[in-house]
Amino acid sequence: MKKQRCPAPKLLVEFFDRKLSGKKIEKITEHVKNCQQCLRNLKIMNKIESILSMPDYEKPQGNDDEDARGHIGLDLLYDYLTGNVTEAEKISVQGHLNSCSHCYQEMTSLVHDSQPVPNYQETELLKAMSIPAPEGLVTRLLALSQATARTRPVKAARINSIRDRLADLREIFFNWAYWEPRLYLRAAFALTAVLVLFIIGATQFAYLQSTILANRGMANLTENYFIDSRSVPRPSGGFEYSELTRTRGPIDHPELPQVRSTLQKSLYRKNARASQYLATYYLVIEHNLDQASQYYHQALARDSANAKILNDLGSLAWHEQNLSLALDNFQRALAIEPDFYEARYNLALVLEQLGHFQKARVAWQNYLLLDHDSDWARIAQDHLNRLKQVSEF
Amino acid sequence: MDLAKLPNNEIIKLCARDDRSDTICSEFVRRFDQFIRLAVIRECQRKNISHSGAAAEPVFQDLIQDVYYRLFEKNCKAFKNYKGESENSIFLYLMVIVRHTVINHLVKSSAQKRPVITRSLDEPVENFSSFDQPSLLDLMKSDQVDIENEIIEKEEILYYLNKIISGKNKDRDMLIFKLFVDGFLPEDIASQFNIGLSAKRVSNIISAIKQELRIYFISHNLAPC
Numbered sequence: 001m002k003k004q005r006c007p008a009p010k011l012l013v014e015f016f017d018r019k020l021s022g023k024k025i026e027k028i029t030e031h032v033k034n035c036q037q038c039l040r041n042l043k044i045m046n047k048i049e050s051i052l053s054m055p056d057y058e059k060p061q062g063n064d065d066e067d068a069r070g071h072i073g074l075d076l077l078y079d080y081l082t083g084n085v086t087e088a089e090k091i092s093v094q095g096h097l098n099s100c101s102h103c104y105q106e107m108t109s110l111v112h113d114s115q116p117v118p119n120y121q122e123t124e125l126l127k128a129m130s131i132p133a134p135e136g137l138v139t140r141l142l143a144l145s146q147a148t149a150r151t152r153p154v155k156a157a158r159i160n161s162i163r164d165r166l167a168d169l170r171e172i173f174f175n176w177a178y179w180e181p182r183l184y185l186r187a188a189f190a191l192t193a194v195l196v197l198f199i200i201g202a203t204q205f206a207y208l209q210s211t212i213l214a215n216r217g218m219a220n221l222t223e224n225y226f227i228d229s230r231s232v233p234r235p236s237g238g239f240e241y242s243e244l245t246r247t248r249g250p251i252d253h254p255e256l257p258q259v260r261s262t263l264q265k266s267l268y269r270k271n272a273r274a275s276q277y278l279a280t281y282y283l284v285i286e287h288n289l290d291q292a293s294q295y296y297h298q299a300l301a302r303d304s305a306n307a308k309i310l311n312d313l314g315s316l317a318w319h320e321q322n323l324s325l326a327l328d329n330f331q332r333a334l335a336i337e338p339d340f341y342e343a344r345y346n347l348a349l350v351l352e353q354l355g356h357f358q359k360a361r362v363a364w365q366n367y368l369l370l371d372h373d374s375d376w377a378r379i380a381q382d383h384l385n386r387l388k389q390v391s392e393f
Numbered sequence: 394m395d396l397a398k399l400p401n402n403e404i405i406k407l408c409a410r411d412d413r414s415d416t417i418c419s420e421f422v423r424r425f426d427q428f429i430r431l432a433v434i435r436e437c438q439r440k441n442i443s444h445s446g447a448a449a450e451p452v453f454q455d456l457i458q459d460v461y462y463r464l465f466e467k468n469c470k471a472f473k474n475y476k477g478e479s480e481n482s483i484f485l486y487l488m489v490i491v492r493h494t495v496i497n498h499l500v501k502s503s504a505q506k507r508p509v510i511t512r513s514l515d516e517p518v519e520n521f522s523s524f525d526q527p528s529l530l531d532l533m534k535s536d537q538v539d540i541e542n543e544i545i546e547k548e549e550i551l552y553y554l555n556k557i558i559s560g561k562n563k564d565r566d567m568l569i570f571k572l573f574v575d576g577f578l579p580e581d582i583a584s585q586f587n588i589g590l591s592a593k594r595v596s597n598i599i600s601a602i603k604q605e606l607r608i609y610f611i612s613h614n615l616a617p618c
Contacts, residue, residue, distance in 0.1 A: 010604075049603075
């Protein structure tokens, strides 16, 4: 007779649980009669079932010698059983209960002993206990309650309360167990931090972008525009002198419209330099004194102690034919930055144009101390020589 | 106001108030005095403290008194700390206080007794008596295979649980099964152990684990201890 294959474990379990029907039962029964392995398995299942169906709960005896360290305290156990724990704590307690027989027994006995109804044996014991309720118990208890109520001086209590709160806040802030389950708090905190960083970062980035554009625009301007007169003050920015531009005006230069566009893009509410450079463009290229004035004053409002802006305001005043104001601005610029080339040159020029020849000579000489080999130095020398000739007459 | 008709939690709240009266406290004592005594007895039994004889009475009296002191001291702080929601939560709370009291006052002793097995583990389970399949009963009684010497202990079963149960609710399911093995009904497990599931769900989990356990034992042909 062909030996039947043993049924799969799951099928055998279903057979044991009486979940099969009809032919399957007959088939497996017939097989098990002749198969020692399957019969053995059935008996094992029966044994397991017996163990799992043990009679009444046996109250375990407390093991007091066991080391109490690393166990769940009664208070936490109580909080867990009454649902006064966070989800993370609950999972942690359940994990511990599975691995610690002491705490597991502590919990089961606590629940078991909390049943308010005594069994027969306990009822007999209660009757046997002839301890009457002491007279005046309640009165004594109330007196005890009042006597042991904690009293503190108000001020100390307040200080201690503040200290306790700070300690609580510190513990909460650095306690991951507090944050972990509170996902919404973590998310809010992270979002706030990201927002703050974004705002700060965005501001800084915008300023940096503005500065880069302004510098680029100004570099293009000074590369493509040259001062062609010996009698006009020099704006800040390192403009060169060239007489060749007399043949072709600056406005015709193809790069300059792009320069204006770049400088306009560079404008940023906190960037004084961008406003200054754009003003310079309006002054030297378009001779638009109104626009230049607007942007120079805007720059000054953002950076009032900037020597370059003061120098440029002096240049603007000169173009507005207000030599006194120009002189004043150049002097203020030099007060902030004494070795400022353009301001020294401009001061000397304005002094000469105002007729203060002696002061102008000194100013030109001071300039030549700083700069003695550039085109501007030669122009300064020419001015100085002319003044000497005038004084000789 | 008829205090006798107030729910337990309401009495506790009234006791926690600073303007508590003698009447409120008397009602508390009236309701819970017997349970406090019962809890002391149970805890002493758990700690193997003698509960009979003349010598035991002063010990019990002291313990009961200490429990009351713990409840009422410091302006009834214990009542103020009570956080129970259900009507019977107070009994659990009182049991915790009793345990604290006993731990503090009694000499500790230990004796862990294993549950006594009062019937043969090799006899067919009672369920089979109601089987209408005499063949299965006969099979179980068969002498062809003798597993008399194969000892399977509860601890072994619980040990293999660790391998059988998996998933993110592993700890919860293991706890449920252990409580079931210790004799708690699914209804008790669901209501008293903060499992967060219905009794039916607990019952289903237990059934599923039992099935997995049997399959595991059979599949792995586990050798006896």
